Amino acid sequence: GNSVTQMEGPVTLSEEAFLTINCTYTATGYPSLFWYVQYPGEGLQLLLKATKADDKGSNKGFEATYRKETTSFHLEKGSVQVSDSAVYFCALKAQGGSEKLVFGKGTKLTVNP
Amino acid sequence: GAGVSQSPSNKVTEKGKDVELRCDPISGHTALYWYRQSLGQGLEFLIYFQGNSAPDKSGLPSDRFSAERTGGSVSTLTIQRTQQEDSAVYLCASSLQAGGREQYFGPGTRLTVT
Numbered sequence: 001g002n003s004v005t006q007m008e009g010p011v012t013l014s015e016e017a018f019l020t021i022n023c024t025y026t027a028t029g030y031p032s033l034f035w036y037v038q039y040p041g042e043g044l045q046l047l048l049k050a051t052k053a054d055d056k057g058s059n060k061g062f063e064a065t066y067r068k069e070t071t072s073f074h075l076e077k078g079s080v081q082v083s084d085s086a087v088y089f090c091a092l093k094a095q096g097g098s099e100k101l102v103f104g105k106g107t108k109l110t111v112n113p
Numbered sequence: 114g115a116g117v118s119q120s121p122s123n124k125v126t127e128k129g130k131d132v133e134l135r136c137d138p139i140s141g142h143t144a145l146y147w148y149r150q151s152l153g154q155g156l157e158f159l160i161y162f163q164g165n166s167a168p169d170k171s172g173l174p175s176d177r178f179s180a181e182r183t184g185g186s187v188s189t190l191t192i193q194r195t196q197q198e199d200s201a202v203y204l205c206a207s208s209l210q211a212g213g214r215e216q217y218f219g220p221g222t223r224l225t226v227t
Binding site for chain 1: 220
C-alpha cells in the first residue's frame with residue numbers, strides 16, 4: 001500500500017541554521033505530495049505541495065522538490081527562525097482512487113535562539 | 114472567513130460510554146475528511162465524505178466507529194462503547210471538492226477515555 005517515511009525527530013537547531021527533513025514515499029504512479037505543519041497549540045496547516053514530478057513547492061522560505069527517480073520530497077529551509085519550531089508532516093495523495101492523505105509520522109523541530 | 118470548526122475541543126469520557134464529535138466544514142466545501150492523531154499511530158485517515166455520501170470508509174478501525182454527514186455540511190463522528198485505545202485527537206478537514214485540492218484542517222477534538 002501507499003506509505004510515507006520521514007526522518008525521525010526530534011530535530012534541534014540554532015537560529016539561522018540550514019534545515020533538511022527527509023521524506024520518501026511508496027506509491028504507484030504520480031501521487032500529489034504535501035508538507036503540513038502543526039505549530040504548538042494549533043491545527044495542521046498546508047505548508048507547500050507539488051503535484052507532478054520535478055515540481056518545486058515553496059512557501060515561507062521552505063522548499064521541497066518532487067523527485068520521482070528517488071521517490072522523495074525533502075523539506076529544506078536555508079535559515080530557520082525560532083518561529084519555525086513546530087511538527088512537520090510529509091503526506092501524499094495517491095493518483096486516482098482514494099482522496100485520503102497518507103501521512104508520515106511527523107518530525108518535531110525546535111529552533112533555539 | 115471561518116475555518117473548519119470542531120466541537121467539543123476536549124472530551125473526557127468513561128470507558129464503555131458513547132461519544133459524538135462534531136465537525137463544521139468551511140462553507141461551500143463539498144468534501145469532508147476525518148483523521149485520528151495518536152502518539153502510537155501518527156495521523157490516520159478514518160473516512161471521507163463527498164456531499165452526504167461516504168465513498169471511502171476504509172480507515173474506520175472497528176464497527177464501533179460510524180460517521181454521518183447531513184445537508185452536505187455538518188458531520189458527526191460517533192464512537193460507541195469507547196475503549197482506552199480510542200484516546201486520540203480527532204481531526205476534521207474539508208476541501209472545496211475532491212481531486213487533490215488542499216484539505217483545510219480544524220483544531221481537533223482531544224478525546225480521553227478513562
